[in-house]
Amino acid sequence: MVRAPYFDENGLKKGAWSPDEDEKLKAYVHKHGHCNWRELPRFAGLSRCGKSCRLRWINYLCPDVKRGNYSKEEERLILQLHQEHGNKWSLMATKLPGRTDNEIKNYWHTHLKKVKASKVKKKQQNEAISMKERETEMKANLISEVPSHEILESSPFSPLSSEISTVCSNQESTQDSPPTTFKFQETSNNNNGDFWDVPFLVDNLEAQSQDPMFFHINYDFEFDQADLFYQVMKELPENYQPYLYPS
DNA sequence: AATTTCATCAACCGCTTTCTT
């Protein structure tokens, strides 16, 4: 699971450590300690750089290094420390005896990052749910306290809003009635549905067809826009078809 | 059974900090 051993341009060995190298390093450090990592490999008979020796000792050969699975307590502590300090791996390592910064970092990236992400997602979902609940509650309070005719139809709190959308969706699903007209007056209880009684598309066509520039301007689209326009026109009732092919 | 994709983790690299002169 590590890089294959090789020698760089300076003749220094890189990549995976062999058991023989491990033994040499362990033996040297046990006997002389590691006061100077730069010089150590030369005295220990290793073709490695000091940095590589240090890393190998700290992360793998040091007898204090604890191997094996992380306990729930260690996981909890890492999550807590990461929350408090961010990616301060060496700081975390000081709080977790036997664990190295490199190991904690790897463990974070492979396990705990996902745990944290799922916790954050769950929290966001809960917040969204409680927001929705608060909104519903507010709406219910408003409807009960304010006379309905004082609430604008366009308001999200309007008691009509849900009825309107129901009518729209019902109408769209009906084959017999084309979706070009909207009959809101059926659900409106304030008798001011004049605006909604008139099919807006027809109204626009009649008004705009008086303008000699209308068809010229509106046919002067990019291809896909013109195509869309053509599709819309084709869906008009038959008595409006002449507008599609002006003489 | 063969191939591809994913997860893991040891080791590397480059930058920063600390120590020594």
Next chain:
DNA sequence: GAAGAAAGCGGTTGATGAAAT
């Protein structure tokens, strides 16, 4: 205080085994 060396740190890489297709 300045400069260079050494140590420390964190991000990234890449080989490998496991799981999925």
